[in-house]
Amino acid sequence: MAKHPQHRSIGGRPMHPESLMMSYGYNPALSEGAVKCPIFQTSTFVFESAEAGKAFFEVAYGLRPANPGEVSGLIYSRLNNPDLEILEDRLSLWDDAESCAVFSSGMAATTTSLMAYLRPGDAVIYTAPIYGGSDHFLHHVLPTWNVQAIAMPAGERPEAHEAAIRAALGDRPLGAVLIETPANPTNGLVDIAAMVAMTRRLERADRRAPVLVDNTFLGPLWQRPLEHGADVVLYSATKFIGGHSDVIAGAALGSAEAMAPIRGLRTFLGSMLSPMDGWLLMRSLETLKLRMTAAMLSAQQVARFLRDHPKVQSLHYLGELAPEHPMYEVYQRQCSGPGSLIAFEVPGGEAAAFRVLNALQLVKVAVSLGGTESLAEHPASMTHADVTKEDQARYGITQGLVRLSVGVEHPEDLIADLAQALTQV
Numbered sequence: 001m002a003k004h005p006q007h008r009s010i011g012g013r014p015m016h017p018e019s020l021m022m023s024y025g026y027n028p029a030l031s032e033g034a035v036k037c038p039i040f041q042t043s044t045f046v047f048e049s050a051e052a053g054k055a056f057f058e059v060a061y062g063l064r065p066a067n068p069g070e071v072s073g074l075i076y077s078r079l080n081n082p083d084l085e086i087l088e089d090r091l092s093l094w095d096d097a098e099s100c101a102v103f104s105s106g107m108a109a110t111t112t113s114l115m116a117y118l119r120p121g122d123a124v125i126y127t128a129p130i131y132g133g134s135d136h137f138l139h140h141v142l143p144t145w146n147v148q149a150i151a152m153p154a155g156e157r158p159e160a161h162e163a164a165i166r167a168a169l170g171d172r173p174l175g176a177v178l179i180e181t182p183a184n185p186t187n188g189l190v191d192i193a194a195m196v197a198m199t200r201r202l203e204r205a206d207r208r209a210p211v212l213v214d215n216t217f218l219g220p221l222w223q224r225p226l227e228h229g230a231d232v233v234l235y236s237a238t239k240f241i242g243g244h245s246d247v248i249a250g251a252a253l254g255s256a257e258a259m260a261p262i263r264g265l266r267t268f269l270g271s272m273l274s275p276m277d278g279w280l281l282m283r284s285l286e287t288l289k290l291r292m293t294a295a296m297l298s299a300q301q302v303a304r305f306l307r308d309h310p311k312v313q314s315l316h317y318l319g320e321l322a323p324e325h326p327m328y329e330v331y332q333r334q335c336s337g338p339g340s341l342i343a344f345e346v347p348g349g350e351a352a353a354f355r356v357l358n359a360l361q362l363v364k365v366a367v368s369l370g371g372t373e374s375l376a377e378h379p380a381s382m383t384h385a386d387v388t389k390e391d392q393a394r395y396g397i398t399q400g401l402v403r404l405s406v407g408v409e410h411p412e413d414l415i416a417d418l419a420q421a422l423t424q425v
């Protein structure tokens with residue numbers, strides 16, 4: 001949707017996304033020379049003429065194909081706004097996506113995308129465990145529209161579950177597949193390429209089922225699902241993309257074709273992001289790589305400390321996967337870094353986990369993740385409280401499990417904090 005000169009290469013060499021986050025898609029000459037894109041805090045845009053307004057609507061509503069070089073003009077901030085368009089152009093660079101749509105939350109991105117593809121009578125396959133909000137939508141909202149959710153356990157081979165999933169599908173057409181990898185909170189991986197291949201075998205000939213991947217935990221730096229055959233990448237931009245725990249936002253990315261129904265439905269649900277929040281995310285994108293890299297390097301040190309600590313029963317961190325682990329090969333093929341989310345288990349169940357959480361001094365006890373500050377929480381009673389006890393046990397969400405999102409503090413200080421808190425076990 002870019003309206004401005006898009007220099008993506010220098011001397012014939014394509015530039016890296018981090019080099020483009022300060023300028024791409026923005027023309028200072030259109031904003032009084034401001035080096036930064038202003039906040040276009042406006043609901044509507046003045047047309048140069050009635051004819052111009054008519055032409056903008058024709059393109060925006062697809063009433064006629066755009067003429068060569070014609071871009072859809074600014075109309076109304078539910079349809080488009082410069083802060084959102086420039087943010088979408090920049091966000092697209094990380095996943096090398098043709099099209100991006102930003103949303104008022106990660107849940108808005110997920111639900112709008114699913115509703116754009118699912119129809120009453122369909123089934124949707126999802127990987128479990130999955131983000132609590134997504135789990136609720138799959139199990140409590142979609143059934144009211146006669147859409148059935150079928151689970152595929154993360155951390156296992158899709159082929160091993162194919163016959164059971166086929167049986168569960170019965171006569172229902174497969175409408176979409178929703179993957180979250182690595183799974184929250186246990187870091188179980190899902191082989192995206194294998195899920196795409198299985199989807200092609202399970203979908204009906206006349207009904208292509210898109211594969212959607214929630215890439216919140218590793219993306220956009222350490223995992224690029226579109227390269228593994230996914231159709232749509234989803235983000236809670238509240239997490240690493242926003243990165244400062246001060247904005248709720250989401251995004252969906254994919255080919256122009258895959259995104260067309262999602263962008264269209266966003267216009268009519270009104271689930272787009274606000275200009276102010278779009279501006280905040282543009283500011284965040286300038287330091288995305290710095291933040292995610294620093295947090296990941298610290299997380300590797302914190303994970304080594306936890307791995308060797310006598311009070312830590314088990315550790316779930318992608319950087320500590322042993323080569324003999326069944327998911328090690330998937331990790332090597334699919335991820336370019338382990339990220340900064342760690343889960344670890346202490347003996348003594350909820351009481352011991354709570355003592356550790358309450359003793360933390362630098363790390364704050366809060367849900368959410370991917371911010372500059374380190375946060376810890378107790379999945380069984382907090383983020384995953386809604387998951388049945390049976391599923392908690394099945395997916396390794398034990399009473400002693402603590403999830404830690406490592407921020408950009410000095411790793412020695414984080415380790416000192418964890419060391420003193422672990423004396424409480």
Ligand SMILES: *Cc1c(COP(=O)(O)O)cnc(C)c1O
Binds near residue numbers: 107133217236238250
């Ligand atoms: C937080 C989160 C969401 C939901 O995002 P919101 O921005 O809170 O709506 C979805 N998926 C994952 C993996 C998340 O961590």
